[in-house]
Amino acid sequence: MLSFDMIEYQNRLSKTKQRMAESGIDVLLVTDPANMNYLSGYDAWSFYVHQMLIIIIDEDQPIWMGRYQDASGAKKTTWLYEENIIPYPDYYVQSSVYHPMDFIGEILKQIGQGNRYIGVEMDNYYFTAKAFERLKQSLPNATFKDADLLVNYVRLVKSDQEIDYMKRAAKIAEQAMYKGTETIHAGVRECDAAAAIYYQLVTGTADYGGDYPAIVPLLPSGENSSAPHLTWSERKFKEGEAVIVELAGCYKRYHVPLARTVSIGKPSRKLQEITPIVVEGLNEVLDTARPGITCNDLEAAFRNSLKKHGIQKEARLGYSVGLNYPPDWGEHTASIRMGDQTVLQPNMTFHLIPALWFDNYGIEISESFRITENGCEAFTNFPRDLIIKDPFQRNQHGGIIS
Template sequence: MTIPKGSQAFPRAEYLRRLSAVKTEMESRNVGVLLVLDASNITYLSGYTIPSGYVPQALVVDAEAEEPIFILRRCDAPAAMHECFMEQHKIIGYPEVLIGNPDKDGYDAVIGFLNEAGLARRSLGIEVASLPAATLEKFKSRLPEARVVDCTKLVTWLRLVKSDLEIEVMREAAAISDATMKRASEVIRPGVTEADAAAEIAAALIRGANGKPGTALKSFYLCASPRIGTCHIPWTGDVFRDGSQINLELGGTRHGYSAGLMRTFSIGAPSERLRRIHEAQVEGLEAALDAVRPGSTCSEVANSFYATLRKHGFDKETRCGYAHGIGWLEPTASLKDGDTTELKPNMTFHLMLGNWIEDDFGYVISETFRVSGSGAEVLTNTPRKIFEI
């Protein structure tokens, strides 16, 4: 017996639309076969969300075939059959002998498939940045008649503009983010351990919102005094105390799509320094959102924030956002000075205004937004305040 198909995140037509866009780009680069290796790109083109990419796997997109072929570890093949939109015979599991083998690995199975399927003489696009140099050389030596083309971000850039169906999933993820931040405001109290608060936050991220559960638990960061100058540190067993500050970054996830949200908490009245940076950053956040419109650039949005912040005597060294969606970060457009990427409707960004000013002091606030036809639609909906406990 084979495992039944699960409920699909998107209709078949949506995946075929995405594949059609990929094939158009392949044609422009004279690529006949594309090996998609990046886990988020595999999710985008197939619906597969399982974190099995710690061993070799590849989605093979043939420009002449309607559906791709997914080659992965045999024990993970049933999960792919369950999640992916493709017919089950398009899922190929390679044997366990290729795991932990010093001489061969799953990419040997991919090379074998290309030879057996008659694809070894076609121009071959590979996400080269996802491969060790030795593995790339293996592809070239074992497929001597293939013209290898670096297609590292071919799919990634196509993900930048979302479909309306994707936006609906992003809204679902954002609702989970809001519900979780509300739960955090209920459980962060003096005497409560960071770990106990983190457990409640994790539960809320999984429980979801509006009857739609979180479908994965992404890393979240609870940076409490005295570690508020850090940005990516987990909780500890310490307890919250009067005077503690907590910087919290989290994001609900639906079908691989996340919606980031950051807020700052203060147990007791916030310090004058914290109040001042908060007021400056909220004003900067609103200026950045006001600058969002189709045709403006990422740089223009970022500089609207930076200019406003500097008026208040503060600065921010890091970028103030990035393209956002599958896998959290989409490594394409950044909200930073000099990024000339032009905004288009249905692009989504995490306007990430975490600001780590000193080794022992920082502040966070962020929103996930969509570029609409005329401006910014903020998908998250949590009050822009310091949560005073």
């Protein structure tokens, strides 16, 4: 069931250990599900309970620790020896008395790691304040170090196999955008368009199946299009409204996000005016992107393009993207924004989403791209423009279907 060959996993592990050595970390506790998957192959919806992958700098194999009933999934999805899969009993789950970190700390002591330098992913969703407190209590002789994003930075440059998976995710994203936006008409409920999009994202193509995206499809419509992270409702689309559709195709946990703005009928004057400005800025960034320059330079390209039209944007324009689990498909490393001095390298992958939100409307037209040897390449091939729809659904004779 492994998605990559063993050489690739070993390569990831050795890069991780190198960063551990540079940071003076002997033992790394990996709680980010994407990092767990990256290093071991582990893939299950079990991150709602405490679990981790333990990398010991002088041991060949990582150790998986998690809930008893999930050990079976760990055996099936990872390359680890069975003896390195150590489950905790079920009474540790969501208990007011026991905490999984008590168990994990005890095991770490038993295997002689209790007095070492231990790295923890301090700002990861799945490493809570209490997890850290209990771990510190359990390991009083350990020295804890912040290893947040240590593995995420190893993930920044993708392998060819990862790029191949992202290309498949891109096909799924394109298809979901086509078939999803096809359903958007006046009178259709937001949830029905969301269902059509979800169907395509999950069924994938005839050649490869889709995986669940780390963020649900977002499609705020009408006045809600000024609020980027609202999810769908039972509300019906209306003629003249705009709908923002942000989705990601996902293949083997690798994401390619794509956003477009749909106008149901004739776009408002404001939307007509702003669209070419956003597209021009987007193109400027894609024309600028190449190895050797920085994320900061990409942001400057967009800012200068926008400045000609007297518009400013404060929020970041994009972020590194790839392997992930809910609640975010972004990798939390490089951001396309002012001051980010990450130097671009071939096979870095980004979602560029220079969205603009105003008081009662917004626009999103995005591209996911990879840095190539001498420029960049968009993952998806979808018209980089507003999608203008006939407001009504029509039968084959052109009659309106109500």
